[in-house]
Amino acid sequence: MTQSDLVREAISGTRPGFDSRQHLANARKQAVERNYADILIVDADAHHYENDSLGEIAKYIEDPVIRHRAQGTDKYGKAQSLSMEYNQNQSVAGRIVRYPKRRQEVGDPGVPRDVSIVRRQMESIGIDYQVQFPTPMLHLGMHPDPQIETALSWAYTRWLTEEILPHDDRIMTLVYLPFTDPDASLRAVETFGSRPGVVGFMVTGARYKAVHDNAYMKVYRAIEERDLPIAFHASSYPHERMFEGMNKFLSAHALGFTFYNMVHLTNCVINGLPERFPSLKWIWMESGLAWIPFMMQRLDNEYSMRTSEAPLLKMKPSEYMRRNFYYTTQPIEDGNLEALELTMRMVNAESQLLFASDYPHWDFNLPSTIYDLPFLSMDAKRNILGENARRIFHLETT
């Protein structure tokens, strides 16, 4: 077989079979070696492929025209007529085999396939509770028709909370807010906020509307009243004007997954949202950690000379960033452990950091990325791996 045949085989997924347990057998070994059974491990950010279930989801779309449109296909015949289409290369051309092969995985009888697969992944990695998010829907914040984000996120959350989460109380979600539409976001908070398995709310990062827009205040108020967190889950947008010259997935992803969260965090803190909603917990998700010291230094420096432009602030931006804000660990930048140690000190990692795997996406992390760090105490590891999440998500663990 030639090289190109091997690559083609991987891309097309024609190598037979796929099973998450087999793919993650080495993760299972790590979990046993490190005795994760004795530690609460909460994964604050993992994903499933809701596009595999679009047929089930579409029945909950309220608008009949959009519901009808959901039954169509894209130009390649895939059932994704509502989605945005990007030329992406998460799998590094099939080298990361989960992408081409995952559709071959067969679920267990009696439960939806997603429940089977998520359980296998959790049990292999050693995760006790997992927050699940969709995958292609993460791009909807840039959809040219804002009705699509509103309609699809509503249907998705109905399906998730009515057909998936009831099967297993270890699987949870932060409700996708159609943030382009503040009224629809408020409706989602009020409708889904107290459903079992809902432990907060999520806004996807790639979007342009400013998070301090007055239209959002009622949404933040409603979330704060429920004592639940709001997370800004990073996403990228390859057609972002500034990214259009980036010829590699690596480049656009490295910047894109921090860029939008940098914009939203800056607007959030400089406009004093933590002062206006002092009990609200903000989680900055899937941007890694290396950007945070940069933001703290940069914003503190500019604020020191221009306090008049941030009249609501009573302390430096960095102080809000380590008090009101929480961060998820993935994708952890651990190439320089001294830099990582300093970063963890700067963000008060012991109380503000939440472990996240992002599994099954290409740059996922295992709990060992935290457990094996030489500079963290065992208490700090326990907090990051699960105890901080237990507190923020109000988990009633046994």
Add this chain to the structure above:
Amino acid sequence: MTDVFVARAEEFDGDARLAVEHGPIQILVFRHAGRFYAFENRCAHSGGPVAEGTVLGRVEAVLGPDMTCLGERFSTDELHLVCPWHGWEYDLETGEYAGDRSVRINRFDVVERDGAVYVRA
């Protein structure tokens, strides 16, 4: 050093990768372009099943004499074993990680004797 029996040579059919447990480690043996290779099935990055990964040539950039980039091509000299978890690439001959040659995975010699395949571990 001991020779650990893996399988009869004829069992290495096509893309077959055969595993042998040696103490606490798992070694995967496979044949590529007529040669046998054996690696511990544990990636230096995060412990992934690296020896199950795809084998393909290192991607090289092709530069013109004026330093313009003329495109990219697969190397025919340097083959890589790619970890299926996150894509770390290792030199098939040395086990060195392509992103930092000081990092490597465990690679074992393979010997074929009387139609049987052994790893020297």
